[in-house]
Amino acid sequence: xxxxxxxxxxxxxxxxxxxxxxxxxxxxxxxxxxxxxxxxxxxxxxxxxxxxxxxxxxxxxxxxxxxxxxxxx
Amino acid sequence: xxxxxxxxxxxxxxxxxxxxxxxxxxxxxxxxxxxxxxxxxxxxxxxxxxxxxxxxxxxxxxxxxxxxxxxxxxxxxxxxxxxxxxxxxxxxxxxxxxxxxxxxxxxxxxxxxxxxxxxxxxxxxxxxxxxxxxxxxxxxxxxxxxxxxxxxxxxxxxxxxxxxxxxxxxxxxxxxxxxxxxxxxxxxxxxxxxxxxxxxxxxxxxxxxxxxxxxxxxxxxxxxxxxxxxxxxxxxxxxxxxxxxxxxxxxxxxxxxxxxxxxxxxxxxxxxxxxxxxxxxxxxxxxxxxxxxxxxxxxxxxxxxxxxxxxxxxxxxxxxxxxxxxxxxxxxxxxxxxxxxxxxxxxxxxxxxxxxxxxxxxxxxxxxxxxxxxxxxxxxxxxxxx
Numbered sequence: 298x299x300x301x302x303x304x305x306x307x308x309x310x311x312x313x314x315x316x317x318x319x320x321x322x323x324x325x326x327x328x329x330x331x332x333x334x335x336x337x338x339x340x341x342x343x344x345x346x347x348x349x350x351x352x353x354x355x356x357x358x359x360x361x362x363x364x365x366x367x368x369x370x
Numbered sequence: 371x372x373x374x375x376x377x378x379x380x381x382x383x384x385x386x387x388x389x390x391x392x393x394x395x396x397x398x399x400x401x402x403x404x405x406x407x408x409x410x411x412x413x414x415x416x417x418x419x420x421x422x423x424x425x426x427x428x429x430x431x432x433x434x435x436x437x438x439x440x441x442x443x444x445x446x447x448x449x450x451x452x453x454x455x456x457x458x459x460x461x462x463x464x465x466x467x468x469x470x471x472x473x474x475x476x477x478x479x480x481x482x483x484x485x486x487x488x489x490x491x492x493x494x495x496x497x498x499x500x501x502x503x504x505x506x507x508x509x510x511x512x513x514x515x516x517x518x519x520x521x522x523x524x525x526x527x528x529x530x531x532x533x534x535x536x537x538x539x540x541x542x543x544x545x546x547x548x549x550x551x552x553x554x555x556x557x558x559x560x561x562x563x564x565x566x567x568x569x570x571x572x573x574x575x576x577x578x579x580x581x582x583x584x585x586x587x588x589x590x591x592x593x594x595x596x597x598x599x600x601x602x603x604x605x606x607x608x609x610x611x612x613x614x615x616x617x618x619x620x621x622x623x624x625x626x627x628x629x630x631x632x633x634x635x636x637x638x639x640x641x642x643x644x645x646x647x648x649x650x651x652x653x654x655x656x657x658x659x660x661x662x663x664x665x666x667x668x669x670x671x672x673x674x675x676x677x678x679x680x681x682x683x684x685x686x687x688x689x690x691x692x693x694x695x696x697x698x699x700x701x702x703x704x705x706x707x708x709x710x711x712x713x714x715x716x717x718x719x720x721x722x723x724x725x726x727x728x729x730x731x732x733x734x735x736x737x738x739x740x741x742x743x744x745x746x747x748x749x750x751x752x753x754x755x756x
Contacts, residue, residue: 309526309624311518312571313510317494320510325568328509330519330619338619340506350526363509 303356305333307348331366341366371470373593375603378407379715383551384584384703392428392484396437399585400480407589407599411442415474419450420461420481421707426496428484454500458710459740459749463611469590481711482585493581500743502617514578516618516744517657518570524625532572534677536563538658539576539700541686546697548727553582553703577658582703586712602722608641608752616746627745630667637750645669649732652713654741655698664739687730695728710740721755
């Protein structure tokens with residue numbers, strides 16, 4: 298894994314069932330605020346398995362400019 | 371600073387009114403307030419309109435003179451204030467400032483939103499624009515999802531339970547059922563509130579305020595002139611507006627709103643009262659968790675105790691601190707720009723003993739807390755019987 302890949306811990310999360318117009322086709326989906334290992338927080342979409350507070354996550358491939366994170370292996 | 375009083379109030383019912391446009395709602399509330407205060411339109415010296423998203427919801431901009439002239443108010447400053455869900459409270463704060471500073475005597479503040487002309491997904495999109503559109507909203511957040519993440523963290527840190535959230539909804543529905551102007555006059559059970567349609571975990575439909583149309587208005591005057599207009603003036607004892615980051619992920623701790631604490635501290639100081647002296651409150655329950663956090667940030671209970679305090683019935687009409695006797699945003703409805711002004715009208719109704727079936731016995735010192743976005747703006751007002 299490249300050192301430029303962002304990693305962190307889930308600070309909080311939710312699964313969204315009622316989505317805004319632009320995301321309605323993708324619901325339900327999970328979003329989370331990640332406390333990044335290097336400091337700071339970012340709001341991201343979760344790819345793959347659902348995550349919970351405290352889970353370690355890494356950045357997956359960005360899709361259309363949106364940061365997607367997934368559970369760390 | 372001069373002491374300031376509310377000399378008149380007016381509200382439309384809140385609900386879904388397909389035949390009504392933004393201006394007709396605002397004018398109805400404004401005319402009721404003029405009548406209530408025995409004030410003529412030509413006596414209004416300055417006009418403030420609290421409105422969040424008229425241009426998006428109704429396709430109309432330049433809204434303040436658009437409304438004021440329809441009320442027969444001509445030539446005076448007409449100013450729209452936008453501060454997301456705190457637009458109404460902020461408009462009130464600015465109207466109060468003018469009277470307190472001695473710039474003008476008779477000032478009208480109207481709050482209005484016309485929301486139900488758009489489908490729910492479009493409404494969510496428009497509301498989402500009150501968040502950080504370059505970050506959190508790009509990831510697919512909604513306001514419900516931001517407050518859902520706040521609830522998750524509050525549960526994690528303080529042991530707040532889903533039942534605590536549901537109890538807030540049950541209580542506010544019970545109050546709203548007694549309010550003839552409420553959007554949803556329907557009592558619900560704890561079981562129903564626990565099992566609503568999921569919106570953003572852990573929040574379900576019963577944790578979320580309503581998408582409503584409606585307007586509210588107040589008229590302000592220097593206290594020394596209040597009796598020219600009314601026998602029941604309500605004094606603005608303390609008021610403050612504070613701000614914070616728009617994006618939730620920039621806050622160090624999302625289980626507390628620094629803007630609420632700052633606004634409250636200054637308002638308590640101005641009023642010369644402690645949180646424990648407050649007899650009842652109208653709280654910004656855009657989501658059930660927001661009411662729980664607000665009663666903590668306002669100093670009514672210790673951090674983390676808002677959930678159990680609510681669950682035990684302390685915030686019911688018969689409790690030690692009645693909260694949202696109007697039904698709150700949850701049951702009364704939440705026409706965004708109207709909400710902050712309507713809270714003040716609802717405090718005034720209790721203080722004038724005009725709250726009908728939901729009248730509470732202790733009503734001489736009340737507090738209103740109006741929150742914008744996920745806490746980027748907060749206005750706290752403390753009103754007292756003269």
